[in-house]
Amino acid sequence: MPRKAGTADEGAAGQLAPRRSTRLTAALAAVGASVEPGNVKRPREIEETDEVTDAGSKKAKSTGRKTKEPKEDASDTPAPTLSPIDVGDSLPSFVLKNEQDEDVDVATLSAEKGVVIFLVPKADTPGCTNQACGFRDSYPDFTSAGFDVYCLSADKPAAQNKWKTKKELQYPLLSDPKRVLITALGAGEGGKTKRSHFIFEKGGKLVDKKVPVKPVDSPRFAYEFIKTLPTV
Structure with missing residues (x-):
């Protein structure tokens, strides 16, 4: 059967010009890409955001954000420990803050x-x-007997100062x-503080303790015991 005459679309070698995909053309037109032969890119290539290195490997695009290092939480630091303090034992050397946020070595309190x-x-x-107001009201009795009074709690200095x-x-x-000191005194259990009081004679030796004790009884019991001690 005789061949049909060549059309104008045939090249010098008698090959047909490549057909353009309707779907690809529409996709390229949507992003404003040229559809000229040799300038056709697949949609995936157009959306590619990776950089290509000289070796041909892909390198991820940097976001420019810096990774923050986690800060160390002081509360995660293991608490120091003190040996248990019982009647006959002395106040240890241990530094706490007072309500003014000042350092106080408890060993010096009874000097x-x-x-x-x-x-x-x-x-x-x-x-x-x-309990605190009971010690406040009877404070002159304790000082006259030769004793200072201190309140101890797990509260922060700012809260104590406000109170x-x-x-x-x-x-x-x-x-x-x-x-730390609260536990050594035997008044710390399960993350709580037991209402109590402890009496140390001059020099730091523990001579009496009440664990637990009722708020209204604490100042009275403490003073009654002090009155039984020999005067120096």
Whole structure:
């Protein structure tokens, strides 16, 4: 059968010009790409955002964001420990903050006088305020007997200072946030503080303790015991 005459689309070698895909043409037109022969790119190539290195490998595009290093949380630091303190033992050398955020070595508290340290579960709560105000009102009796008074809790110095100002407490407050001294005294259990009080004679030896004790009884029991001690 005789061949049909060649059309104008045939090249010099008698080959037909490549057909353009309707689907590809539409995709390229949507992104404004040229559809001239030799300038055709597949949609995936157009959307490619990776850079190609000289070796032909792809390198991810940098976002320019810096990775933040996690900060160390002071609360994650293991708490130090003290040996248990019982009747007959002395106050250890251990530094706490007072309500003014000042360092206080508890071993120095009884250097010149006896000391009463009473413990409260939480500052500015009803029971603790009752106990603290009881020591406030009887404070002259303790000082006349040769004893200083300190309040000890796990509250932060700022909270203690606010409570001290609010209730006009004339004695210092000590902050033991990790309950190190509180636990050594036998008044820390399950992340809580047991209401209690401890009496140390001059020189630092523990001579009496009440764990637990009722808020209203704590100041009275402490003073009654001090009155039984021989005067120096």
